Amino acid sequence: xxxxxxxxxxxxxxxxxxxxxxxxxxxxxxxxxxxxxxxxxxxxxxxxxxxxxxxxxxxxxxxxxxxxxxxxxxxxxxxxxxxxxxxxxxxxxxxxxxxxxxxxxxxxxxxxxxxxxxxxxxxxxxxxxxxxxxxxxxxxxxxxxxxxxxxxxxxxxxxxxxxxxxxxxxxxxxxxxxxxxxxxxxxxxxxxxxxxxxxxxxxxxxxxxxxxxxxxxxxxxxxxxxxxxxxxxxxxxxxxxxxxxxxxxxxxxxxxxxxxxxxxxxxxxxxxxxxxxx
Numbered sequence: 001x002x003x004x005x006x007x008x009x010x011x012x013x014x015x016x017x018x019x020x021x022x023x024x025x026x027x028x029x030x031x032x033x034x035x036x037x038x039x040x041x042x043x044x045x046x047x048x049x050x051x052x053x054x055x056x057x058x059x060x061x062x063x064x065x066x067x068x069x070x071x072x073x074x075x076x077x078x079x080x081x082x083x084x085x086x087x088x089x090x091x092x093x094x095x096x097x098x099x100x101x102x103x104x105x106x107x108x109x110x111x112x113x114x115x116x117x118x119x120x121x122x123x124x125x126x127x128x129x130x131x132x133x134x135x136x137x138x139x140x141x142x143x144x145x146x147x148x149x150x151x152x153x154x155x156x157x158x159x160x161x162x163x164x165x166x167x168x169x170x171x172x173x174x175x176x177x178x179x180x181x182x183x184x185x186x187x188x189x190x191x192x193x194x195x196x197x198x199x200x201x202x203x204x205x206x207x208x209x210x211x212x213x214x215x216x217x218x219x220x221x222x223x224x225x226x227x228x229x230x231x232x233x234x235x236x237x238x239x240x241x242x243x244x245x246x247x248x249x250x251x252x253x254x255x256x257x258x259x260x261x262x263x264x265x266x267x268x269x270x271x272x273x274x275x276x277x278x
């Protein structure tokens with residue numbers, strides 16, 4: 001009896017080994033796991049990119065998430081960061097990508113860019129007392145002697161503005177975020193604020209919705225419309241091979257953005273945010 005059992009066990013051994021090997025063969029043919037990619041976003045630039053309740057939100061945040069869904073080879077995580085700190089991370093090669101910079105190759109030689117994602121219209125808002133003193137139509141000549149608020153790391157006033165600041169004809173006063181600048185403008189702590197129109201209008205809606213405008217706050221209004229600027233996803237070129245997937249990711253991200261422009265997803269995302277301030 002024992003001999004028969006031993007013989008049966010020996011005969012069954014090849015079948016057992018085949019069964020054990022079968023799952024490994026299946027796994028060997030499976031698609032590789034998605035590559036984990038961390039992208040940093042400006043945590044204080046609503047409605048485009050901002051941190052709320054521990055989550056990155058905003059127009060660019062939603063667009064990048066939607067683009068990532070069209071790139072199954074990658075698992076994208078969005079992380080908040082103050083804008084100037086994010087720029088430093090790209091400059092040192094520590095971070096892979098950051099959104100949403102404007103195209104500034106001379107000022108930021110450490111950065112490469114995706115295709116343009118969307119256009120932002122730059123404008124100047126000033127307080128009513130400043131507007132009443134004299135017309136503020138020509139930028140930056142009509143703003144001489146004023147304190148111009150802008151978000152820290154913001155490089156969009158133009159060469160004439162930069163020259164006027166360097167010569168002391170007006171002052172550039174950086175602050176942490178659009179909300180901070182708008183509250184300072186309403187309190188008279190700055191004279192004007194330079195930023196994207198949609199960002200200003202949306203943030204003003206939130207300030208009013210949340211009751212943050214103090215009694216006696218100065219009325220403010222748009223005084224000048226400047227150039228339109230494209231926003232991008234910026235990539236470090238100082239990583240020394242730390243992100244070997246970079247070129248493939250850029251190619252596929254650009255393809256996804258092109259598709260989203262064609263099928264209207266980017267347009268729909270922008271319209272949704274501007275309809276729902278706060």
